[in-house]
Amino acid sequence: MRIALIGYGKMGKTIEKIAESRGHEVVARIDPFSGEDFSAPGLPTADVAIEFTMPDAAYNNYMECFKHNVPVVSGTTGWLDKLPAIKEKCKNEGQTFFYASNFSVGVNIFFELNRHLAKLMNTQDSYNVEMTEVHHTQKLDAPSGTAISLAEDIIENIDRKKKWELDQQTSNDAIKIKAEREGDVPGIHTIKYESEVDEIIIHHSAKTRQGFALGAVLAAEFAAKNKGFLTMKDMLKF
């Protein structure tokens, strides 16, 4: 498979190694720091583009790929206000777009555990729930995209929770998400339910960025063979 990388930072470089080890060819590395822009000759010839850049750049990058009808796999967080427009382009213009706030298979198993625990907690009013996410100090967005996905799944399954708040809980219907920035931490997410008598904690800790990168390459292989708006649920068949 011919892959265009959009964003050649920590994730782009890790993805390149894994993609090549799986027999794929990287035909473009589009990044202000790599010297290639959207005029790169490899982009229109790519089977798929993998985009990991930054919140403000992501949507425009997708549009540049769609000009060439190149399917896009993106893990960039912090731009989801524009998600409806992307879904529309998949539906009406035949584009392909695979998005995950977290491509790690382990985190997607954790998402399932979170949903199941939230369903059990729906009738257990004595428990409050809060979350902590820890990431490296270069991270631009807070809370993490993964923490937002986890909170949205709790809100969908626990009637007494209606919203999340960053670093505070101002009302009983809110979930506090504490965001900590520390060293080069790849990503830690902890969910704690607490009552007067006990605590239940579930926790996922990424040891390296390899899990995110492998998931993104698997998603690229899936996006090259499937059309429309795609998610990890489609790929992992949970």
Ligand SMILES: NC(=O)C1=CN([C@@H]2O[C@H](COP(=O)(O)OP(=O)(O)OC[C@H]3O[C@@H](n4cnc5c(N)ncnc54)[C@H](O)[C@@H]3O)[C@@H](O)[C@H]2O)C=CC1
């Ligand atoms: N969904 C997931 O599984 C994961 C998502 N992420 C997200 O991916 C994004 C990138 O993460 P990292 O690689 O760690 O960041 P990074 O800062 O190491 O790399 C980002 C790269 O994007 C480049 N860039 C900025 N604007 C650009 C543009 N318009 N076109 C092309 N390249 C551009 C930068 O020069 C930089 O090299 C973040 O939003 C992060 O939250 C990170 C890890 C996993």
Ligand SMILES: O=C(O)C1=N[C@H](C(=O)O)C[C@H](O)C1
């Ligand atoms: O910026 C990161 O590094 C990460 N971002 C994603 C997020 O915001 O959830 C995924 C992972 O936690 C690493």
